Amino acid sequence: MFRVGLTGGIGSGKSAAAGYFRELGIHVVDADWAARVVVQPGRPALEQIARHFGTNVLLENGELDRAQLRALVFDHDEERAWLEKLLHPLIREEIITSLEQSFSSYAILESPLLIESGQYQLVDRICVVDLPESLQLERASSRDENHPEQIRKIMAAQLNRQDRLAKADDVLDNSIGLTELRSQVQALHQKYLQLAKS
Ligand SMILES: CC(C)(COP(=O)(O)OP(=O)(O)OC[C@H]1O[C@@H](n2cnc3c(N)ncnc32)[C@H](O)[C@@H]1O)[C@@H](O)C(=O)NCCC(=O)NCCS
Ligand SMILES: Nc1ncnc2c1ncn2[C@@H]1O[C@H](COP(=O)(O)OP(=O)(O)OP(=O)(O)O)[C@@H](O)[C@H]1O
Secondary structure: OOEEEEEOOOOOOHHHHHHHHHHOOOEEEEHHHHHHHOOOOOOHHHHHHHHHHOHHHEOOOOOEOHHHHHHHHOOOHHHHHHHHHHHHHHHHHHHHHHHHOOOOOOEEEEOOOOOOOOHHHHOOEEEEEEOOHHHHHHHHHHHHOOOHHHHHHHHHOOOOHHHHHHOOOEEEEOOOOHHHHHHHHHHHHHHHHHHHHO
16 A cells, blocks of 8 residues: 655644545554554553653553653653663554554555654655744644743754755645645645555
8 A cells, every 4th residue: 555654843733734634535544643552551661661760650540641751751862762762663563553454545654753763664755744943843832832942852852854854755834824734735635646546
């Protein structure tokens, strides 16, 4: 099956774009969703995380305290590297399983770390959601009610705009409104249908 990787930094508009592909009947696999599945209570990865970081990264109900872990890993590069080494292979397995269950003319893999994590090897084409970093910071901060400093740290752990664009086969310009984003998705959809046929 023909597969497109949809990527962009935090708050770039991947979910918005993915929603428009879904409206067109396209199966979307979300890497952030896969990242949540692999740390559900009862999964071995959650135990390993608690052993490494301490039980203070668990909530009372036994689930991962995501805010705690976020603060830890984006302040310490080596801790983030440890977490990624544990989770990225597991996330990749979840993604592969979900992509195999695709039923549409082509499938989309939506992932913030498509390029950084090597997940691009699972797709035929890379589509980047692009916007100026200042706008990305503004949108991500207001959506998550996060301090801009926290978002800046997350952005620093991701590819910068220029390096991401250098890997793009297609670009969605999300510096304008959602109506414009939707039209661009509709145009790309036609292109992907053709590519999927050939
Ligand atoms: C640290 C965690 C627990 C924080 O959880 P939280 O609910 O606050 O954030 P969420 O998972 O929804 O991610 C929000 C955004 O942060 C960014 N982000 C997440 N992990 C990373 C990372 N390792 N490096 C860079 N950016 C990241 C992405 O843009 C993502 O969309 C979580 O992000 C995590 O487990 N990260 C490691 C797994 C991973 O790399 N996931 C990214 C998808 S492959
Ligand atoms: N063109 C746009 N105009 C105005 N607001 C937008 C636009 N695109 C997205 N947004 C808003 O910006 C925020 C971030 O968008 P979205 O959640 O789609 O990004 P994302 O790339 O999926 O982020 P993350 O990687 O953090 O999950 C959301 O609140 C969304 O509604």
